[in-house]
Amino acid sequence: NAGVTQTPKFQVLKTGQSMTLQCAQDMNHEYMSWYRQDPGMGLRLIHYSVGAGITDQGEVPNGYNVSRSTTEDFPLRLLSAAPSQTSVYFCASSYSSLKRGYGYTFGSGTRLTVV
Amino acid sequence: AQSVTQLDSHVSVSEGTPVLLRCNYSSSYSPSLFWYVQHPNKGLQLLLKYTSAATLVKGINGFEAEFKKSETSFHLTKPSAHMSDAAEYFCVVSGRMDSSYKLIFGSGTRLLVRP
Numbered sequence: 001n002a003g004v005t006q007t008p009k010f011q012v013l014k015t016g017q018s019m020t021l022q023c024a025q026d027m028n029h030e031y032m033s034w035y036r037q038d039p040g041m042g043l044r045l046i047h048y049s050v051g052a053g054i055t056d057q058g059e060v061p062n063g064y065n066v067s068r069s070t071t072e073d074f075p076l077r078l079l080s081a082a083p084s085q086t087s088v089y090f091c092a093s094s095y096s097s098l099k100r101g102y103g104y105t106f107g108s109g110t111r112l113t114v115v
Numbered sequence: 116a117q118s119v120t121q122l123d124s125h126v127s128v129s130e131g132t133p134v135l136l137r138c139n140y141s142s143s144y145s146p147s148l149f150w151y152v153q154h155p156n157k158g159l160q161l162l163l164k165y166t167s168a169a170t171l172v173k174g175i176n177g178f179e180a181e182f183k184k185s186e187t188s189f190h191l192t193k194p195s196a197h198m199s200d201a202a203e204y205f206c207v208v209s210g211r212m213d214s215s216y217k218l219i220f221g222s223g224t225r226l227l228v229r230p
Contacts, residue, residue, distance in 0.1 A: 004158075033217075040124070042205060042220035043159075058217070090158060092218075103149060104218060106158040 002026050006091050006107035013081040013114045021076040021110050023091030029105070031094040032074040036060065036087040037109075043090060049074055081114045088112070117142045117210030121221035129229045134178075134193040136224045138206030141187065147209035148189045149218070150180055154202045162204075165189065176200070201228045 007022045025032065033048035045058030049068040063085060065077040074093075078085060088111050092104040122137040140146055150162040163174025170182040176199075180191045189206060206221040 035220075040222055042222045043218075044220075045217055048217065092159075102216075103161045103164055104159075106151075106160075108158040109156075 004091055004093055004105050004107035006089075006110050008110060009108065010111050011113070013078070013112065015081060015083060015114060017081050019078050019081065021078075021089055021091075021112075023074045023076065023107060024072050025074075025091075025093040025105070026072065027093065027095075027105065028071060029093035030071070030096050031102075032068065033058070033092050033094075033104075034064070034066065034074070034076045035090045035092060036085075037090060038087050046076065046089075078112075083114045086112060086114045117146060117208045117219050119148075119206045119208045119219060119221040121204075121206050121224050123224050124222070125225045125227065127227040127229060128196045130198055131195050134191070134196045134200065134226065136191040136204050136206075136226065138189045138191065138221060139187050140189055140206070140208050142208060142210070147216075148180075148182065149207040149209070150174065150178070150189075150191050151205045151207060152202050153205065153223075159205065162191070196226075196228050198228050198230065201226055 004025045034046040035043040037043050044060050047066040049055045052071050055066050088109050090109050091107040094102045094104045118141045120139045148165045151159040153159045163172045165172045165182045173179045178193045203223045203225045207218050209216045210219045
């Protein structure tokens with residue numbers, strides 16, 4: 001039972017480089033999302049998807065792109081990395097976003113450093 | 116709009132003593148509330164959730180939380196702390212954004228357990 005799998009676990013980028021953080025879930029969850037975690041700020045929503053082919057912006061979307069071509073995968077792309085994007089990134093999925101009681105399953109995170 | 120405030124950024128207890136992590140919420144409707152735990156360098160794990168059923172919610176590892184509407188609180192408690200409880204704890208409310216529900220995180224409380 002893999003749950004939510006994120007790769008890579010660690011990454012160092014130079015300013016201006018691009019990269020893709022991978023996220024895959026095997027629970028047939030409809031809803032997937034990306035959060036970033038910064039000290040003292042909890043988790044902030046970057047982008048989310050309520051189903052294949054549907055994505056939308058969260059609280060802090062600037063500098064990030066997403067796509068959802070399949071139910072299972074939800075990659076996060078950094079277009080031109082900046083030091084302000086140094087953070088820990090979490091992918092999360094849920095059975096549904098249409099009812100408020102569903103909890104999320106989180107991946108183990110990607111620790112990104114931009115130098 | 117929905118929000119959560121975790122009243123303590125750090126809580127320190129001795130092993131075997133009670134734990135109290137405080138959370139206040141703001142919601143324009145009856146909320147769903149969650150507590151998540153994050154152990155060092157790990158992802159987030161759901162401890163418990165409240166979804167308008169019983170106001171006293173029992174979770175994993177002996178934790179429980181009580182929903183108090185009159186006080187807009189959802190404090191997390193445990194009768195006796197264990198060393199393995201040392202982690203960061205997030206109070207979370209499910210809030211409506213556009214046409215779907217999102218998790219809105221508090222800033223976290225780091226629990227330290229002294230031997």
